[in-house]
Amino acid sequence: MKATALVIGGLLATVAGIAWAGYVLTVLWGWFVVPLFGPPELTIPVALGLALVVGYVTKDGQQMKPEEDFGAVVLKVLLGLLLRPAVALGVGWVIRGFL
Helix, strand or coil: CHHHHHHHHHHHHHHHHHHHHHHHHHHHHHHHHHHHHCCCCCCHHHHHHHHHHHHHHHCCCCCCCCCCCHHHHHHHHHHHHHHHHHHHHHHHHHHHHCC
16 A cells, blocks of 8 residues: 555555756746747647657666665655756846846
């Protein structure tokens, strides 16, 4: 039962993190790309697709190190899903103040 709850919680957190990243990309796109180049605003599904394409082209597969604990890896991935977009949004907000 506990393992099932962890799996469901992990999946929900992953979906929420992906949606959060898509939202942040739409905001950053609207702040920096639209005023400079004039393309249309992004919707969250389009932002997610764009992020998927860019990630597919630019990232190597991340390997888990044999000595790493699986739970620690899962926690690191989930925190990255939630914190990385938040930091990018915060830095973008600061930069936007200088424009």
